[in-house]
Amino acid sequence: MITCSAPGKVYLFGEHAVVYGESAICCAVELRTKVSVEKSDENEIIIESILGRTGLDHDTHPYVSYVIEKMRRFADIKGVRIIIESELPVGSGLGSSAAVTVASIQALNHLYECGLSLEGIAKTAHEIEKMVQGNASPTDTYVSTMGGVVMIPQRKKLDLINCPIVVGNTHKFSSTKELVGNVAKLRSDFPSVIEPILYNIGQMSILAEKLVSEGDYKTIGKLMNINQGLLDAIGVGSAELSSLVYAARGSGAISAKITGAGGGGCMVALAGENNAEDIARAIENAGGEAIITNNTKEGVRLESLHG
Numbered sequence: 584m585i586t587c588s589a590p591g592k593v594y595l596f597g598e599h600a601v602v603y604g605e606s607a608i609c610c611a612v613e614l615r616t617k618v619s620v621e622k623s624d625e626n627e628i629i630i631e632s633i634l635g636r637t638g639l640d641h642d643t644h645p646y647v648s649y650v651i652e653k654m655r656r657f658a659d660i661k662g663v664r665i666i667i668e669s670e671l672p673v674g675s676g677l678g679s680s681a682a683v684t685v686a687s688i689q690a691l692n693h694l695y696e697c698g699l700s701l702e703g704i705a706k707t708a709h710e711i712e713k714m715v716q717g718n719a720s721p722t723d724t725y726v727s728t729m730g731g732v733v734m735i736p737q738r739k740k741l742d743l744i745n746c747p748i749v750v751g752n753t754h755k756f757s758s759t760k761e762l763v764g765n766v767a768k769l770r771s772d773f774p775s776v777i778e779p780i781l782y783n784i785g786q787m788s789i790l791a792e793k794l795v796s797e798g799d800y801k802t803i804g805k806l807m808n809i810n811q812g813l814l815d816a817i818g819v820g821s822a823e824l825s826s827l828v829y830a831a832r833g834s835g836a837i838s839a840k841i842t843g844a845g846g847g848g849c850m851v852a853l854a855g856e857n858n859a860e861d862i863a864r865a866i867e868n869a870g871g872e873a874i875i876t877n878n879t880k881e882g883v884r885l886e887s888l889h890g
């Protein structure tokens with residue numbers, strides 16, 4: 584068995600706007616998806632995950648099924664068994680699709696010695712997210728591949744975020760494909776209203792680049808909270824997400840906003856010196872599940888070559 588893992592991510596700025604070429608700042612977090620692969624004798628494809636045990640199946644395992652089909656351009660993949668284990672909640676804004684796609688590509692890359700570079704992995708994974716979702720920015724898959732804090736579309740590595748990150752999960756499933764589609768419809772219906780909002784979200788990422796290098800989290804927090812208001816404006820908020828956002832802010836979070844597609848899933852808060860536990864408690868009291876985590880510089884990595 585060869586095992587690889589890839590991290591999930593949270594957006595400080597720019598989700599949805601980045602789909603239209605505006606800037607985003609996204610950071611990898613210490614929550615990972617592990618993918619183990621081995622060749623199977625019976626020339627059978629087996630994919631095992633929390634979603635079930637299937638063969639090549641674009642309904643249950645669309646991302647992994649496309650990975651196998653894409654990787655057949657580089658290797659003669661006949662029978663393979665793929666086992667997925669993840670710390671990332673599915674459909675929750677933490678990049679679970681990107682992490683499973685990137686880790687699957689890297690695991691097969693090692694198993695069949697395809698020689699894909701990290702850039703090649705990120706590019707292939709982005710192609711797959713676009714195939715599944717209809718449209719996708721390179722952000723999630725690039726950050727899951729490279730790790731750290733990344734500015735997209737510049738693909739620029741920024742300093743790590745030096746404060747605890749508290750994630751609040753509403754446990755309401757949200758499909759990125761659906762939310763991205765909803766924003767596209769709103770933008771098509773009201774271009775003169777929605778395009779300036781997306782542009783302004785991107786401008787906050789550009790303002791924040793210098794603030795990250797200065798470690799000015801207070802100002803970053805103010806901009807993140809404005810970003811939250813603009814995400815509500817384009818229709819990707821929800822009552823549950825707002826409840827967790829305001830609970831986090833009320834307990835002293837530097838900032839709190841939706842992360843990822845929205846509609847359900849997760850919000851993210853930046854904690855100050857010693858209040859991550861307080862923020863987590865406030866999120867739980869508001870009906871969410873809190874996860875205290877940190878930014879990680881580690882992108883996709885080989886975990887083991889056998890076992």
Ligand SMILES: Nc1ncnc2c1ncn2[C@@H]1O[C@H](COP(=O)(O)OP(=O)(O)OP(=O)(O)O)[C@@H](O)[C@H]1O
Pocket residue numbers: 616632633634643644645646667668669672673674675676677678679680681683723757758759760842843844845848
């Ligand atoms: N552990 C897993 N095992 C198998 N498939 C997974 C796993 N995690 C995610 N997926 C795939 O990714 C899909 C969820 O991706 P989606 O983009 O909708 O949400 P997300 O990536 O969690 O959130 P976001 O894209 O907003 O960050 C699942 O429906 C499934 O197809």
Ligand SMILES: C[C@@](O)(CCO)CC(=O)[O-]
Pocket residue numbers: 597598599600601602676678718719720721722723759763842843844
């Ligand atoms: C909503 C979105 O901006 C982020 C999803 O995590 C979609 C994308 O960038 O592909």
Ligand SMILES: [Mg+2]
Pocket residue numbers: 678679680681723759
């Ligand atoms: Mg996704």
